[in-house]
Amino acid sequence: MTTRFRNARPCGLCQNDLFESVGDRKLTHLCRCATCGLVSVRHFPDPEELRKVYSEDYFKSHDSALMGYDDYARDRYCIMKTAGRRLDTIERYTPARGRLLDVGCALGFFLEEARSRGWEVDGVDISAHAVEYANQQLGIPARCGMLREAGYEADTFDVLTLWDVIEHVTDPVAELTYCRDLLKKRGLLVLSTPDVASLVAKMTGARWMGFKLAEEHLYYFSKRTISLALEKAGFEVLEMTSIGKDVALDFFARRLSIYAGPAAKLLGKGIDVAGLDRAAVYVNPRDILCAVARRLD
Ligand SMILES: [Zn+2]
Incomplete structure (x- = not known):
């Protein structure tokens, strides 16, 4: 039988404090909430450590892609192609377009594609380097900081997108609730996150690409746990798929x-x-889940 233990920090989803060990992944001890099944790191890094992770160097990999023109062009081409697929999904629900905010917008390629399809776009990212690029090279209005620091007005956006963001956030339900408040009535939230319950994750074990160091990914969601988080934050889940x-x-x-x-x-x-x-x-590979959810009123 799995040994259960109590953690000083309650579950980020159901607030219970009883956990079972998942084992070590990439030098990080993971645990699962015995009540709701949400997987998280056992020891959360303190806020100061987290701030260091998201310093200027966070987008180093993007920097190296920028240095060689070929690599940069290739990345951009691929990212925009993927963006097109994701916008196809979004536009099935909101054909009229409108205002779209991309949380964790990185260099702004997703927003560039969205703008070309008639969306009015905004972006926010923790990386000053990424935001400067989006602003100056692409002319995209991006703000630097955490979403809460960016100062957007409530009831403003038709769509919010969070591509591979929610697993980095210390309090995902609070973050999604904040997102909900930024949306207009019946607004759409679309997110992606690694799917810890996917076949690939199970088959590849500790080698799974979704596992990252403790400072980076704090939570590992499944389709079930992300649905619970979205519902807690005041959303109705409309669609749950895997995206590539x-x-x-x-x-x-x-x-x-x-x-x-x-x-x-x-x-x-x-x-x-x-x-x-x-x-x-x-x-x-069906190991990244994509949720489409609508703000409930
Ligand atoms: Zn729980």
Whole structure:
């Protein structure tokens, strides 16, 4: 039988304090709430540590992508292609477009795609570097800081998007409630987050890409626990799916070669020779969940 223990910090979803151990993932001890099943880190980093994680260097990987023009162009091409797919989903619910706020907007590529489709866009991100890029290079009105620090008015937006954000937040229900208040009546919230209950997560164990160091991902949601969090925050869940990403074909072939040996290497070579390396392929391992929810009034 699994040993249960009490934690000083109650569950972020149901407030109970009885947990069971999940074990160590990427040097981080994880636990599961014995009442609602929400998985989180056992020891939450203090606010000062968290602030350090989200210092200027947080988007270092984006920086390196920016340095080489080819890589940058490839990333942007793929991100915008993925953005198009995600906007297709959003526009099924809100065909009239309107005001859209992307929380954790990074360099602003999702918003760039949204703007080109007629949305009035805003973004907020903790990275000063990312916000400066979105403002100056793309002309996107992005604000720097945590969502609460950004000072948006209540009842303002038709849609809020949070791509891979909610797992980083110390109090997800409070954050989603705050998001709810920024939305207009019947407004839409769309989020993605790694799915800890997915087959890939279960099969790959500690090697799963969704697991990150304690300072980065504080929570690991499933379709069930994120639904509970959204309902607690005053939303009605309309759709729950798994979503993928567009990745460059040459990158995909190289990644594949790690797993599948010579055949994939050959494929990678073929792609380089044929000059198709900017072509993208849509990959969906079904380990990232996407929730579409509507503000309840
Ligand atoms: Zn719980």
